[in-house]
Amino acid sequence: MNSxxxxxxxxxxxxxxxxxxxxxxASMCVFGLLIVFLFNxxxxxxxxxxxxxxxAVLWVAIAFAGVLGFNRSFASERENAxxxxxxxxxxxxxxxxxxxxxxxxxFLGIAEVVMVFAATLWFNFSFLPALGQLLLIAFFxxxxxxxxxxxxxxxxxxxxxxxVMLTVLQFPIAxxxxxxxxxxxxxxxxxxxxxxxxxxxxxxxxxxxxxTVASFLLFEYVLEE
Amino acid sequence: MNKxxxxxxxxxxxAAGLIVTVYMxxxxxxxxxxMGEVQRIFYVHVPAAWVSLMGFLIIFISSIVYLSKRTQxxxxxxxxxxxxxxxxxxxxxxxxxxxxKPAWGIWWTWDARLTLTFLLWLLYVAYLMLRNYLVNPGRxxxxxxxxxxxxxxDVLIDYMAIRWWRTQHPQPVVxxxxxxxxxxxxxxxxxxxWAVFTLLFFLLLRMRLRLAGMRRELSEIRHVLAFxxxxx
Amino acid sequence: xxxxxxxxxxxxxxRNVTKFFGDLxxxxxxxxxxxxxxxxLLYGPNGAGKTTLLRMLASLARPSSGEVLFxxxxxxxxxxxxxxxxxxxxxxxxxxxxxxxxxxLKFFGRLFGLSGLEKRIDAALEMFDMRPREDDFARxxxxxxxxxxxxxxxxLHNPDFVILDEPFTGLDHQSVKKLEDLLLRxxxxxxxxxxxxxxxxxxxxxxxxxxxxxxxxxRYNGPLDIAPFKSLGIVRANGQSRDE
Numbered sequence: 294m295n296s297x298x299x300x301x302x303x304x305x306x307x308x309x310x311x312x313x314x315x316x317x318x319a320s321m322c323v324f325g326l327l328i329v330f331l332f333n334x335x336x337x338x339x340x341x342x343x344x345x346x347x348x349a350v351l352w353v354a355i356a357f358a359g360v361l362g363f364n365r366s367f368a369s370e371r372e373n374a375x376x377x378x379x380x381x382x383x384x385x386x387x388x389x390x391x392x393x394x395x396x397x398x399x400f401l402g403i404a405e406v407v408m409v410f411a412a413t414l415w416f417n418f419s420f421l422p423a424l425g426q427l428l429l430i431a432f433f434x435x436x437x438x439x440x441x442x443x444x445x446x447x448x449x450x451x452x453x454x455x456x457v458m459l460t461v462l463q464f465p466i467a468x469x470x471x472x473x474x475x476x477x478x479x480x481x482x483x484x485x486x487x488x489x490x491x492x493x494x495x496x497x498x499x500x501x502x503x504x505t506v507a508s509f510l511l512f513e514y515v516l517e518e
Numbered sequence: 519m520n521k522x523x524x525x526x527x528x529x530x531x532x533a534a535g536l537i538v539t540v541y542m543x544x545x546x547x548x549x550x551x552x553m554g555e556v557q558r559i560f561y562v563h564v565p566a567a568w569v570s571l572m573g574f575l576i577i578f579i580s581s582i583v584y585l586s587k588r589t590q591x592x593x594x595x596x597x598x599x600x601x602x603x604x605x606x607x608x609x610x611x612x613x614x615x616x617x618x619k620p621a622w623g624i625w626w627t628w629d630a631r632l633t634l635t636f637l638l639w640l641l642y643v644a645y646l647m648l649r650n651y652l653v654n655p656g657r658x659x660x661x662x663x664x665x666x667x668x669x670x671x672d673v674l675i676d677y678m679a680i681r682w683w684r685t686q687h688p689q690p691v692v693x694x695x696x697x698x699x700x701x702x703x704x705x706x707x708x709x710x711x712w713a714v715f716t717l718l719f720f721l722l723l724r725m726r727l728r729l730a731g732m733r734r735e736l737s738e739i740r741h742v743l744a745f746x747x748x749x750x
Numbered sequence: 751x752x753x754x755x756x757x758x759x760x761x762x763x764x765r766n767v768t769k770f771f772g773d774l775x776x777x778x779x780x781x782x783x784x785x786x787x788x789x790x791l792l793y794g795p796n797g798a799g800k801t802t803l804l805r806m807l808a809s810l811a812r813p814s815s816g817e818v819l820f821x822x823x824x825x826x827x828x829x830x831x832x833x834x835x836x837x838x839x840x841x842x843x844x845x846x847x848x849x850x851x852x853x854x855l856k857f858f859g860r861l862f863g864l865s866g867l868e869k870r871i872d873a874a875l876e877m878f879d880m881r882p883r884e885d886d887f888a889r890x891x892x893x894x895x896x897x898x899x900x901x902x903x904x905x906l907h908n909p910d911f912v913i914l915d916e917p918f919t920g921l922d923h924q925s926v927k928k929l930e931d932l933l934l935r936x937x938x939x940x941x942x943x944x945x946x947x948x949x950x951x952x953x954x955x956x957x958x959x960x961x962x963x964x965x966x967x968x969r970y971n972g973p974l975d976i977a978p979f980k981s982l983g984i985v986r987a988n989g990q991s992r993d994e
Contacts, residue, residue, distance in 0.1 A: 306849070309849060310846055369846070369848070372846075372847060373842050373844055373845050373846070377842070377844070378845075379861060380810065381810070381833060383831070383862065444664070444668070448661050448664065451661060452648065452652055452653065453651045453652075458651060462644045465641050465672070466641070466669065468637060469672075473679070476683075476686070500679075507667070507671055508668070511668065514663065515664055518810060518811045518812050656770075737773060740773040741770060741775065744774065744775035
C-alpha cells in the first residue's frame with residue numbers, strides 16, 4: 294500500500310541521516326547510561342532495594358534519553374526547512390508523523406537495550422525470567438512516549454526555547470505512561486505477586502494507544518502554516 | 519449574553535455572593551472537630567479545584583471548535599480560560615499547604631485532589647508557555663488547540679489513573695472531600711461557595727474576553743490602516 | 751501552445767488573498783492566476799510580498815483571507831493534485847545536509863510516488879550539471895551547488911507549474927545561462943512558469959507577462975514589454991528597478 298511505502302521512506306531517511314552522524318543515538322545511550330550509573334552508585338543495592346528502585350531508575354533514564362532524542366529528531370529537520378519541504382509533496386501529514394514516530398521509537402528502543410544491559414550488570418539483576426512481559430511493557434510504554442514526543446517535538450520546533458518547551462509539554466502529559474510502566478515493570482520483576490501479568494500490560498498498552506491515536510489524528514494541524 | 523446578563527449585574531451578584539460566602543465560611547459553618555479553624559480553607563480549596571478542572575474542559579471544547587470551525591472567538595475563549603483557570607489552579611496549590619501544615623503537620627500530600635490539581639497546573643503552565651513563546655504568533659491558535667485537546671485527554675486519564683493508583687497505594691483521605699460525612703451546614707456552605715466560585719470564574723472570564731475582543735477590534739483597525747498606508 | 755489546450759489545463763490562482771503577519775499586511779487583496787504555457791515574472795522591491803505570494807501558491811502558506819485554487823478547487827481541502835503538479839524553489843533548499851544529492855532526490859521522488867525513479871533522478875541531475883556531484887553530501891556543497899541541487903529536486907517530478915523564488919541566487923555565470931535556457935523552453939513544453947528575480951532585464955527576457963507587486967498589492971499584471979518601463983523611469987537603463 295502506498296502509505297506504507299511513504300512511511301518506510303521517511304523512516305529510512307531518518308535512519309540514514311542518523312547513520313551519517315550517529316550523534317543522536319550515541320548521546321541518548323550515554324545519557325541513559327549516566328542516569329543508571331548515578332543511581333547505582335548512589336544507593337546501596339541489596340536485592341530488596343533493587344527491586345524497588347530499578348524500574349523507576351530505568352524509566353526515568355528512558356524518559357530523559359527520549360526527550361533528548363525527540364529534540365534532535367526535529368533539529369535535523371530545521372536546518373534547511375526540511376519539514377516544510379516534506380509538505381511540498383502530496384503526502385498525508387499523518388504519514389510524516391508515523392515515519393518520524395517509528396524512527397524515534399527505534400532509537401529509544403536501542404538506547405533502552407543499552408540501559409537494560411548496563412542495569413543487568415551493575416544491579417546484578419536478571420531480566421530474563423519475565424522477559425516476554427517486560428518486552429511488551431517496554432514496547433507499549435515506549436510507543437506512547439515516542440508518539441507524544443514526536444508531536445510535541447514538532448510543536449516545540451515553533452518556539453523560542455525548543456528543548457524546554459518540549460520537556461514542559463512531554464513530562465506532565467506522558468506522566469502516567471511512565472508511572473504505569475514503572476508499576477508494571479516492578480510487578481513483572483517481582484514475579485507478579487498480585488496475580489496475572491495481563492492487567493499491567495493492558496494498562497500500559499491502553500494508555501499508550503490512546504495517546505498514539507490522538508497524536509496521529511492531530512499531527513496535521515501542527516504542520517499547517 | 520451581554521444583553522440578558524450584563525457584566526455589571528454579574529459583578530454585583532458575584533460581590534454579593536462573595537460576602538455571603540465569607541459569612542457562611544466563618545460564621546455559619548460549624549468548627550470542624552479535629553482540625554479546628556484551619557479546616558475552613560476547605561470551602562475555598564474544593565471549589566477552586568473544581569473550577570480549574572472545568573476550565574480545562576472549556577479549553578478542550580473551544581480547541582475542538584477552533585480546529586473545525588476556525589473562529590477567532592473559540593481561540594480567544596481558550597486563551598482566556600487558560601489564564602483564568604491557571605489562577606484558580608494556583609489558588610488550590612497555595613491553599614493546600616496552608617491547610618495541611620497546621621492541620622496535619624505536613625506541607626504536602628499526594629492525595630487524589632492535590633495530585634490531580636498539580637498535574638492540571640502543569641498543563642496550564644505548558645499551555646500558557648506555548649502561547650507566549652512562539653516565534654510566529656499566527657500559529658498560536660492551531661498549536662494551542664492541539665495541546666488543549668491532548669491535555670484534556672490527559673486530564674481524563676489523570677483522573678482515572680489517580681483513582682486506580684490509590685487502590686494500589688492507599689492513603690488516608692486527609693484533605694477531606696464530600697466522601698467524608700459532612701454536617702448539613704458544612705454542605706450548605708460548600709455548595710454556596712462552589713456556586714460563587716463558578717460565578718467568579720465566569721465573571722473573570724468575561725472580563726478577559728472583553729479585553730480580547732478589544733484587542734481584536736484594535737487589530738482589525740490596524741489591519742484596515744495597513745491597507746491604506748503606503749498606497750503610493 | 752495548441753489553441754484548444756487552455757480549456758483543459760488547470761489554473762493555479764489566488765483569489766482576493768490577504769495575508770497578515772501580526773499587524774503587517776504582506777499581501778492585500780491579491781488576485782491572479784497562471785496557466786500552462788504562460789511565463790510570468792513577479793517583480794517588486796524588497797518587502798513587496800513576493801516570497802509570501804510564491805509560498806502561498808506552492809501551498810506552504812495559508813492566506814489570512816481569500817482562497818488559493820488549483821483547477822478551481824481550494825488547495826486547503828484538495829491539495830494533493832496541486833502539490834503533485836507544482837515544483838518550488840526558494841531561499842531554503844529543503845535538502846538534508848547529511849544525505850547525498852542523489853539520496854535527497856531519491857527521498858523526494860519516493861514522497862511524490864514517482865516510478866522509474868533512477869532514470870528521473872539522472873535526468874534531473876543532468877538538467878543542472880549535478881551528475882558529477884551526485885554523491886556529495888548536501889552540506890559539503892557551496893551555496894550555488896546547493897541551489898542547483900534544489901532546482902533538480904524541484905524539477906524531479908516533472909511539474910506542470912514551476913514556481914521559483916529568486917532561483918538565480920548564488921549561481922555562476924554558466925549555470926545562470928543554462929537555467930535561463932531551461933526556463934525559456936518551459937512554455938513551449940506546455941508548462942507554467944512564475945518566478946521572481948532582482949534583475950529586471952534578465953527577468954524580462956525570460957517572461958512574456960509581468961506581475962508587479964508593491965507593498966502587498968498588484969500594481970500591474972499584463973504583457974511584458976520592457977520599453978515603456980524604461981521610458982517611464984521605473985527601470986534604469988541597466989534593468990535595475992528604481993525602488994530598491
